[in-house]
Amino acid sequence: MQSVRAQDQVTVQNLAADSSAALPSEQFAGTWLNTNTDSPGIVRVTCKVARTSLRLSFQGNGSSEPSDWGEVPAELLCAATIQGGPGMSFVASFDLGAKKAQVGGNLNQGLLVIAIYHTIQNQLTAGHSNYFTREFFHRVAES
Amino acid sequence: MSNAQLAEKKEPATADAQRLDTSALLGEWINTNSSATGIVRLVLTQSGSRNWVRVFGAGSPASFDWGEAPVEIFAEDPAFSQATSFTSFYDLGFMSVWLQTYVVKGVLVVISFTQFRDGSGRSNYFGKEFFFRSGKPLAAE
Numbered sequence: 712m713q714s715v716r717a718q719d720q721v722t723v724q725n726l727a728a729d730s731s732a733a734l735p736s737e738q739f740a741g742t743w744l745n746t747n748t749d750s751p752g753i754v755r756v757t758c759k760v761a762r763t764s765l766r767l768s769f770q771g772n773g774s775s776e777p778s779d780w781g782e783v784p785a786e787l788l789c790a791a792t793i794q795g796g797p798g799m800s801f802v803a804s805f806d807l808g809a810k811k812a813q814v815g816g817n818l819n820q821g822l823l824v825i826a827i828y829h830t831i832q833n834q835l836t837a838g839h840s841n842y843f844t845r846e847f848f849h850r851v852a853e854s
Numbered sequence: 855m856s857n858a859q860l861a862e863k864k865e866p867a868t869a870d871a872q873r874l875d876t877s878a879l880l881g882e883w884i885n886t887n888s889s890a891t892g893i894v895r896l897v898l899t900q901s902g903s904r905n906w907v908r909v910f911g912a913g914s915p916a917s918f919d920w921g922e923a924p925v926e927i928f929a930e931d932p933a934f935s936q937a938t939s940f941t942s943f944y945d946l947g948f949m950s951v952w953l954q955t956y957v958v959k960g961v962l963v964v965i966s967f968t969q970f971r972d973g974s975g976r977s978n979y980f981g982k983e984f985f986f987r988s989g990k991p992l993a994a995e
Contacts, residue, residue, distance in 0.1 A: 712974050713948045715918040716911035718891035719968075721976060734978065787952070787978060789967050795977035802952050802967050813941060815954045815965055817980055826954055826965070828928050828941050839932035840874055843939040843956055 721793055733763035734788045734798035739816075743823045743848035751775045752844050756816075756823060763788070767803050767814075780805050780812075809833050823848040874927050874937040876900055883962045883985035892983055893964060898925070898940070907942050907953070920944055948972035961986060 714720045739758040755770040765788060769780035785801035800817035813828040826845045876898070883896045894917050895910040905925045911918035923944050927937040939956035952967040962985040970976040 712976075713972060714911075715913075715920055715946060715949075716892050717913055719949075719976065787967055787969055789969075789978040789980040791980060793968075793976050793979045800967065800980035813954070815952070815967065817965075826956070828926070828939070828954065829932070830926065831932070840929040840934055841927065842932045842934070843928040843930060845956065 719793060734790055734795070735763055736760050736765040736785070736788055736798040736801075738797050738799060738818055739765055739801070739823070741853070742851040744851055746822070746847045746849055750846060752846055753780075753825065753827070753848075756825065756848050763798075765798070765801060767801075767816075769805065777807060780807060821849070823850070873935065874929055875935050876905060876927060876937045878957060879905075879927065879937055879940060879962075882988045884988045886961070886984045886986055890983060892981055893966070896962070896964070896985060905940070907940070909944065909953075920946065948974075 712720065736758075737760050740760040741758060743756040743758070745752075745754050751772055751774070753769050753776065754772050757768045757770075759766040759768075759782075765785040766782055767785060768782040771777045771780060783803050783805055785803045787802040788798040789800045790796045791799050800815070803814045803816070805812045805814065810832050811830045813830070815826045817824050824845065824847055826843070828841070828843050830841050831839050880898045880900055883898070885892075885894050891912045893909055894912045897908045899906050899908070899922075905927055906922045907925045908922045909920040911920060923942045925940040925942040928939045928941070929936055930938050940953075941955070942953045944951045944953070949968060949970045949972065951969075954965040954967075956963055964981075964983050964985060966981040966983070967978070968981065969978045
């Protein structure tokens with residue numbers, strides 16, 4: 712078993728039978744609102760779950776960020792440990808034309824933490840730096 | 855995919871990214887946990903207009919050198935020119951690792967998303983580690 716970190720050197724006996732199988736992602740399902748109601752960035756995240764696939768749609772504030780980012784699949788779903796378990800983090804990316812956004816999300820203490828790395832793509836926004844944002848979302852209670 | 859191919863893939867899309875001041879990132883970063891079993895050390899360097907990271911994983915008797923990978927750098931705000939975060943991607947064949955990082959209060963927070971592709975049964979998993987800067991930053995070329 713190859714590894715480049717001590718923590719990745721696990722014995723097969725310590726792995727669940729389905730550790731490498733697609734991870735369940737139900738924990739993300741639903742609508743999440745930014746804990747900062749004055750956020751200039753993403754105001755709402757919607758997570759749709761179908762078995763082990765996760766689809767994400769972001770809603771920006773409509774001024775500094777587009778209101779509709781569209782829907783994309785999570786490219787990678789990760790568990791909390793190498794032994795597996797439910798998915799608790801993901802990587803995704805959006806192509807908004809004027810910029811691309813690489814997204815990392817993770818669940819922590821009931822919050823969905825979203826980090827976005829914005830890469831400027833066109834000259835209309837020349838002079839703007841690529842930039843990073845990190846925001847926190849709480850789940851909307853189902854009625 | 856070789857690191858050279860990765861460099862091509864990850865080359866900043868505009869010249870703006872290359873103008874960011876990387877002085878807050880360049881240099882050596884050491885894990886705050888001296889018993890860390892994940893990443894023990896990272897070194898950020900600049901060569902021309904490109905920035906690179908070299909990751910060292912915990913190992914015995916010596917740490918594992920992951921080699922260099924290109925990084926993309928980011929400011930805290932589109933109007934700022936000081937880089938305070940970076941992303942990178944390692945394709946090591948049997949596994950790949952997305953690195954997403956940011957500096958807060960002098961600490962480099964490194965988020966890793968690991969995917970195994972070797973059929974070993976190991977799960978994809980998420981990690982978060984903290985690093986402090988050691989010594990002087992490396993000089994930019």
